[in-house]
Amino acid sequence: MITVQACLDGLLLGILFALIAYGMALQWGVMNIINIAQGDLVILGGYIAYFMYLYGIHPAWGVIVSPIIMYFIGVGIYKLVINKVVDRDLFISILATFGISILFMQLMNFAFGADVVLANSGYGTTMLFDNNVTLPNSKIFSAVISIVFAIGLVIYMKKSKLGRAIRATAQNSRAAKILGVDTEKVYAATFGINAALCGVAGALISITFTIHPYMGLPYTIRSFMIVIVAGLGNLPGVAMSGMGLGVFEEFADYILGTEFRIGAVFLLLVLILVYRRFKLSRKREYLK
Amino acid sequence: MKITRIILSFISAVVILFSTSVTSFAKVVGDKIVLGAAISLTGKYSSNGVHTQNGYNMAVDRINSMGGVKVGGKTYKFEIIYYDDESNPKRAAQLAERLISQDGVEFMLGPYSSGLTKAIAPVTEKYGVPMVEANGASRSLFTKGYKYLFAVLAPANLYLDVAIDLAVEKNNGKPVTVAMAFEQDAFSQDVRLGVLDAIKRTGSKKVIDDKLPKELNDMAATLVKVKQMKPDVLVVSGHTKGALTAIRQIAEMKVDVPMLAMTHCDAAKLSKQHGKNSQYALCASQWHKTLTYKDNFFKDGMKYAADFEKEFGYDPPYQSAESSAALLVFKDAFERANSFDQKKVRDALAATNMQTFYGNIKFAEGGQNVDKPMVLFQVMCDGSGKCENKVVAPTKWASAKLIHPIPKWSER
Numbered sequence: 251m252i253t254v255q256a257c258l259d260g261l262l263l264g265i266l267f268a269l270i271a272y273g274m275a276l277q278w279g280v281m282n283i284i285n286i287a288q289g290d291l292v293i294l295g296g297y298i299a300y301f302m303y304l305y306g307i308h309p310a311w312g313v314i315v316s317p318i319i320m321y322f323i324g325v326g327i328y329k330l331v332i333n334k335v336v337d338r339d340l341f342i343s344i345l346a347t348f349g350i351s352i353l354f355m356q357l358m359n360f361a362f363g364a365d366v367v368l369a370n371s372g373y374g375t376t377m378l379f380d381n382n383v384t385l386p387n388s389k390i391f392s393a394v395i396s397i398v399f400a401i402g403l404v405i406y407m408k409k410s411k412l413g414r415a416i417r418a419t420a421q422n423s424r425a426a427k428i429l430g431v432d433t434e435k436v437y438a439a440t441f442g443i444n445a446a447l448c449g450v451a452g453a454l455i456s457i458t459f460t461i462h463p464y465m466g467l468p469y470t471i472r473s474f475m476i477v478i479v480a481g482l483g484n485l486p487g488v489a490m491s492g493m494g495l496g497v498f499e500e501f502a503d504y505i506l507g508t509e510f511r512i513g514a515v516f517l518l519l520v521l522i523l524v525y526r527r528f529k530l531s532r533k534r535e536y537l538k
Numbered sequence: 539m540k541i542t543r544i545i546l547s548f549i550s551a552v553v554i555l556f557s558t559s560v561t562s563f564a565k566v567v568g569d570k571i572v573l574g575a576a577i578s579l580t581g582k583y584s585s586n587g588v589h590t591q592n593g594y595n596m597a598v599d600r601i602n603s604m605g606g607v608k609v610g611g612k613t614y615k616f617e618i619i620y621y622d623d624e625s626n627p628k629r630a631a632q633l634a635e636r637l638i639s640q641d642g643v644e645f646m647l648g649p650y651s652s653g654l655t656k657a658i659a660p661v662t663e664k665y666g667v668p669m670v671e672a673n674g675a676s677r678s679l680f681t682k683g684y685k686y687l688f689a690v691l692a693p694a695n696l697y698l699d700v701a702i703d704l705a706v707e708k709n710n711g712k713p714v715t716v717a718m719a720f721e722q723d724a725f726s727q728d729v730r731l732g733v734l735d736a737i738k739r740t741g742s743k744k745v746i747d748d749k750l751p752k753e754l755n756d757m758a759a760t761l762v763k764v765k766q767m768k769p770d771v772l773v774v775s776g777h778t779k780g781a782l783t784a785i786r787q788i789a790e791m792k793v794d795v796p797m798l799a800m801t802h803c804d805a806a807k808l809s810k811q812h813g814k815n816s817q818y819a820l821c822a823s824q825w826h827k828t829l830t831y832k833d834n835f836f837k838d839g840m841k842y843a844a845d846f847e848k849e850f851g852y853d854p855p856y857q858s859a860e861s862s863a864a865l866l867v868f869k870d871a872f873e874r875a876n877s878f879d880q881k882k883v884r885d886a887l888a889a890t891n892m893q894t895f896y897g898n899i900k901f902a903e904g905g906q907n908v909d910k911p912m913v914l915f916q917v918m919c920d921g922s923g924k925c926e927n928k929v930v931a932p933t934k935w936a937s938a939k940l941i942h943p944i945p946k947w948s949e950r
Contacts, residue, residue, distance in 0.1 A: 252762055259758045356580070364584040364625075366778045368786065368811060375790050381948075386790035459755040460782050464582050468753040503759035509722065509749035511759070 251382040256500040262389040264496020266454055268489045269396040270469055271476035272403070273447035279482045280420040280440045281336050286347040287327075288473055289466030290354035291445050295320050295452025296461035297362055300369045303456070309369035312453030313395050317446035324445025328438045336437055351466065358463035369456040392454040399450050403443070404485060416440055475519050566644075566878050570617045571607060573868070574643030576633040576658065578650050581625025586805060586857050590650045590673055592850050593861025594618055600835050600862075607869050609876055616865065623649055627657035634661040643667070644880055647864055650857070652676030652694070652725045659687050668884045670867050672860040675824075677728045680904030687905040688887050690863045690896070692912050694725050695732030697822040698773055700914055701799035702736035704820075704931050705771045708797075708942050714770035717746035717795075719760045719784070721776035729775045729801060729822075745769050750776050755783050761793050771797040778806035781821075789815035789947075796943030799914070804855045809917050809925035817919045818944040822912050825856040825896050826929050828937045829913065835866060836895040863896035916940060 274288050285291075298319055299312025327350060335346045373387035407413035418426040419436045427433050451469075455461060476495060480487035495515065502514035566572070575594065578587030595618075601607065602615045619641055623630035630649055637643040638661065646662050648655050648671020655674025659682070662669040668686045675694040679687065705714045716737055720730040737744055745767045748760045757774075764772055772795045774784045781802045788798070789812070803809075803821035827839035836842040842862070846854040867890055872878070875886035891900045897910035911932055918938060919925040928938035 252766060255762050256759065259762075263756065263758075359580065359582070359584065364582050364586075366782055366806065368782055370812070375792060377792070381792070384791040386787075388790070460779055460786075462582075462779065465753070465755070500759055504762065507748060508719070508760055509751065512751050512753070 251379055252504070254379070255383045256504050257497055258383065258385060259389075260497030260500035261493050262385070262393045262496070263500070264493035265393040265396045265489075266451060266458070267469075267472050267476060267496060268492025269400060269447060269454075270451045271473035271480070271488050271492055272400055272485065273444035273451075274473045275477045275480065275482060275485065275488050276403075276416075276447075277440055277444040278477060280416055281332070281437055282340060283332065283336065283343040283347065284340065284474070285444070286344060286470055287351040287354055287466075288444075288448060289469030289471075290351045290358070291320065291324070291448035291466075292452040292455065292469045293461050293463065293466045294323070294354060294358060295449030296456035297358065297452070298449065299453035299456045300367055300461060303369035309371055309453065309457050310391065312369070312456065313450050316449035316453040318449075320449030320452075321442040321446040324442040324448075325438050327445070328441040332441055333434070333437065351470075355463050355466065362463065364463060366460050366462045367456075368460045371457045373457075386458070388458045392458050395450065395454060399447065400485075400489065403447070412436070412439055475515070478519065479522050566614065569606075569612070569614050571614045571645070571872065571878070572641075572643055573616060573618045573645050573647050574621075574634075574637035574641060575618055575647040576621050576623040576630045576637070576649050576654070578625040578654065579620075579622040581623075583625040583650050583654070586673070586855075587625070587650045589855050589857040590861045591620065592846070593672070593854070593858035594647060594865060596846060596849060596858070597835070597862035597865035601865060601869055604835060607872050609872050609878065614872075616869075618647065619643060623654060625651075625654070627654055630654045631657040631661055634658040638662070638665045638667055644878070645669075645868065645883065647861075647868075648672055648674055648689075652679065652728075653723075655679060655687075656724070659684055662686055666880055666884075668871075668880060668887055670864045670887065672864040673857060675728070676724045677731065678724065680902070680906040682904075684905055686884055688867070688890070688901050689906050690867055690899055690910075691824050691860050691907060692910055693906045694728035695735065696912050697729045697732060697801055698775065698799050699732040699736035700822070700912055700931055701771065701773060701797065701820055702733060702740060702742060704914065704940065705797050706740045706742065708940070709770065713740055713742040715743050715745045715767070717760075717764050717767060717769035717772045718744060719746070719748045719750055719757060719772075719774045719776070719780075721750045721752060721780055723752060723777075726775040726777070726780075726801075733773055750780060755779055757783050757787050758791065761787055761791050764793055764795060765791070769795065771795070771799060774798070774800040775802070778802050781806040781808055782811060785812045785816050785819060792947040794944075794946045798944060803915075803917065803927070805857070809919070809927065813925065814919050814923055816917045816925065818941055819917045820914050820930070820940075821917070821927065823856050823915055823927075824910075824912065825859045826913050826915055826927065826935075827854070827859075828929055829897065829935050831893055831895055831897050833866060833892075833894045836862065838895050842895050859896045863894045863899065866894045866896075867892070867899055 295316045298316040299309045303309040335343045371388045376385045415431045415436050419433050423433050476492045480491040503511040577591050598616045606613045606615045621633040646667050646669040650673045652674040655671050663684050670688045672690050675691050677693050677695050720726040746763050781800050799820040801822050808816045827843040829839050832838050871886040875882040900909035902908045913929050914931040915927040916930045918928050930936050930940040
């Protein structure tokens with residue numbers, strides 16, 4: 251039963267992380283920008299849901315309101331900062347988004363205070379296997395919403411005009427430009443969509459976990475890892491590696507102890523990178 | 539021309555020298571005793587930083603309006619120079635240096651949190667500046683042999699050992715099994731050491747000993763272990779985040795445990811954020827308004843709480859109460875020393891033996907307050923869902939009877 255519990259806990263957690271990583275992979279692939287402020291956008295999205303909760307609106311509505319507001323915030327950030335670094339060195343974009351991250355942390359702290367807060371959904375718990383396995387409904391809700399948004403986005407990318415333009419830009423921005431795609435608009439929309447996904451994830455996190463102005467960085471690191479493991483432009487891979495990492499984390503926690511949880515995840519990352527390099531070098535030899 | 543220039547620069551140098559040395563007489567100016575404090579007004583500790591500042595200000599106003607401090611037959615009033623340390627230990631140490639060497643402050647009040655107090659203490663010690671602090675409870679502060687550091691609060695290792703004693707008492711004096719989950723920071727690990735001492739003392743057994751990473755807000759794996767091991771007591775300490783996460787996930791995962799003890803329930807506004815789910819949680823606290831300690835300035839806890847609420851619009855957390863108590867300690871020490879000599883004031887502080895609305899205060903060799911026990915309160919809710927914190931231990935101060943064991947989730 252413990253195994254089932256740890257598996258399910260990990261899966262539900264992983265799906266949520268995958269949603270955040272999904273946004274990061276999209277933006278990284280299209281704009282070649284590693285967004286350090288990813289986690290802070292998530293937390294900001296969480297605060298939107300939290301404030302709705304404070305004013306008596308059920309926080310679940312946050313998954314609709316928060317992405318809309320966050321989309322415009324994302325486009326705003328793009329117009330103010332990101333468009334100046336989009337074609338530059340990767341290092342410049344990391345620095346710029348690192349700056350945005352610090353600014354967001356301080357602004358959120360200033361505006362919302364340094365208290366740890368959460369929004370109660372009152373969703374209750376699902377009991378399985380004679381009450382031996384418990385699944386908080388809020389986590390199930392989070393996973394379902396994450397999946398809905400992820401599938402919705404995949405369809406949007408395939409079918410819509412903007413989606414096709416985004417994919418074209420990701421493949422070759424110069425060619426796309428020559429063929430009449432307004433890449434500037436595509437970049438703005440991509441950053442906006444990423445921020446919107448962060449908004450959804452944030453709202454879900456305020457329902458399932460806790461939020462705090464300085465809690466963004468772990469989400470950035472986690473999504474960064476998921477994208478590294480899955481590879482760019484590999485959206486099903488992002489989902490799989492998100493869930494895999496979630497389950498791996500829960501088991502590492504259970505078997506090795508909580509203090510080794512994050513350490514185990516990083517060890518896994520190193521192993522995967524070494525393995526990839528190994529595979530790559532074999533390929534090179536073959537090419538020779 | 540050259541000579542005039544040299545003379546001019548000499549004069550300006552003298553003027554600059556004098557202007558700085560004028561400020562360095564600022565410790566006691568006219569009828570004012572100037573205290574210095576670096577406080578976290580921004581950054582991650584800003585909420586508790588503001589509670590601390592409100593506590594200080596409340597006591598300054600009260601002492602000043604009730605006659606001030608009498609030294610050498612003259613009456614003085616308190617004044618505090620505040621700087622914002624941005625919740626950053628390095629900045630706090632710089633500001634302490636600045637308060638002492640530039641602003642000429644000769645007496646300091648502590649910052650918020652053990653970490654920042656640890657950063658400031660070496661500075662005040664170097665300059666021989668007496669510091670009364672109210673928000674640094676880490677045991678390591680009191681084992682360094684500091685001579686000028688005085689803490690009005692009980693050290694961190696005493697936070698939750700009472701809970702283990704209580705569990706043993708409820709188990710008819712027989713040892714209990716304990717599950718522990720502590721964040722990996724100085725304060726929480728000190729709390730853990732105290733619990734380990736209590737486990738050893740009572741012959742109890744620890745069955746889970748998890749260390750929670752700072753950035754984690756998911757305790758599901760720990761709670762799965764708790765469900766499996768079925769301990770008699772679950773002890774959690776991880777600041778406000780730990781308290782909020784634990785209550786949320788214990789309720790969601792329906793974890794049944796006879797006793798749940800934690801820290802930071804006050805600061806986490808546990809009952810407000812979680813309502814009935816937080817019911818029966820035992821919380822360690824430095825102070826509670828229903829305690830019947832008394833003094834001449836604030837009368838007692840209830841009066842203090844009412845006055846504080848009138849002035850700042852919220853119920854005082856213990857961080858504010860202990861901060862106010864720090865000023866009462868300073869006033870008492872100045873009057874007994876009857877001097878502003880730092881050594882004399884330091885000796886007077888070391889000899890403090892008084893009662894305040896916050897509790898008895900008497901310092902041990904290391905500077906920690908040894909005369910004030912921690913209290914445990916339990917969150918108790920009525921039928922309408924309104925929850926209140928009621929002191930249940932130590933028995934001398936209890937305003938309600940401990941509910942033990944905690945009813946199972948299926949029976950709630």
